[in-house]
Amino acid sequence: MTLSSIINSTTHDDQKRIHIVVAVSFLNQTCALEVKHTVNEMFDTYVKSGLVELIGIPVEAYPPLHNLRKTYDDDEIRVRWRSIQNIDYSYLMAYNVNRSTYYIQLEDDVTTNSGYLKAIEQFINDTTEYWAMLEFSSLGFIGKLFRSSDLHKIANLLRTFYAEHPCDFLMIHFMKLMIQDRRMLKIPTLFQHHGIQSSLPNLTRNISDRFYATVTKTIKGDNPSADIYTSLKQYKLHEPANAYNNNVAGFFWALPPKVGDTLVVAFKRPQCLKRFALSSGFHEKGDDKIASGVVEVGTLIKSLTGDTVNRFKVYRGH
Known part of the structure; x- marks a missing residue:
């Protein structure tokens, strides 16, 4: 869903200005191979053009995932799940250090609209005070934008405290460590979450961004200059x-x-x-x-x- 929405919402010229990296974990090799097959089959043209890149996170990249410290009153299964998530994000960010000017983190089951890229650029240009993280979704770790030159810091933070904190909590710590005074969320937001089945086993959640609004105007008038x-x-x-x-x-x-x-x-x-x-x-x-x-x-x-x-x-x- 996310890949289709991003590609369909990006003009041909703008596709030359972005690069989409999809990471799959080989902790579940069957699932990883299925994702690889699906991406190569459905998005073959974009993979060959270089717009989409698929990388695998090897099993060796993960630190110990058993007997982890229980924090935030989470049970062992949840602590392990969010620890894996932190390592996934850490690996993906480390891979993309300085490969672009900006980096934005998305998840699966996310959609956007045709004006998202211009809106992101406008928000960056209009934000005059110092920032280390800009937010284009109010949810979790969706739509968080960083300078690619800072990704090594975030990757190290996620990996160092992978078992202690959820990723969205660590991003608040990162923001404070970088001496950003407040959270900077663009409203209306640009990315909406749709899925209800969590990657955490036996968990369904109907979570959507209440600040999301489509760029398309409800009234499409011919507004003169x-x-x-x-x-x-x-x-x-x-x-x-x-x-x-x-x-x-x-x-x-x-x-x-x-x-x-x-x-x-x-x-x-x-x-x-x-x-x-x-x-x-x-x-x-x-x-x-x-x-x-x-x-x-x-x-x-x-x-x-x-x-x-x-x-x-x-x-x-x-």
């Missing part, structure tokens, strides 16, 4: 253009409005408007929506103050 002005104070990086521009991921999210606040769309060229549509609200935040307001259509901007259109000639609308 325009400048957006508002007196509303945006929340983090969720600027007004996110909602207006069809080729941009995300939405506009503002702090609580006050009487008199405005949001103005100023077309760069005159337009003949027949109708418009406005959508507000987020399914996880039922109260974050427009309760009331006035729509006005203007023909001439008189002046600008900061980011806000101060005065303009208007005709009342609905």
Whole structure:
């Protein structure tokens, strides 16, 4: 699922800019060989082109996996399972040190959308404070992005404390060790988890990312080129253009409005408007929506103050 979604959501030109490494563990040789056969059969073209690379984690790569210390009140089976997971990730990261500028960790049973790569690049560019880890999913160890030059540090951390902590806990430690002040999660997130059958035996979990939202706009209008002005104070990086521009991921999210606040769309060229549509609200935040307001259509901007259109000639609308 993950491979299909990533490949189908990446343009041909962008496929030349990314490299997908799939790691399989030979602790279960039968399963590893099945995965190898499936990848080579279903994604043969992409394997030959170099977009997809399949590597095996040998049995010799694993430290002792029996009589492990029990932490977090986990039973022996769970401690062993998450210890294997830590070594899997450690091996994969060590393999990819300095092979690219950035590295993002995904799991199986994950899907994304067609705007994921541009959204990742935009979030990196817009994040001005120091970071060691950016997050594009709120779940576990999905969608965590690092600089590839730091992967040896993370790989060593995962391997050193493989039995003591789950991988997502170790990533919080890594972030603090790197003196990153806070977690930096992009909302809406870019990767959604779908599977319910855990790799831990006899465990099913229906876990999904509540912050995930598709890049595809619910209203696909023909939005002319325009400048957006508002007196509303945006929340983090969720600027007004996110909602207006069809080729941009995300939405506009503002702090609580006050009487008199405005949001103005100023077309760069005159337009003949027949109708418009406005959508507000987020399914996880039922109260974050427009309760009331006035729509006005203007023909001439008189002046600008900061980011806000101060005065303009208007005709009342609905």
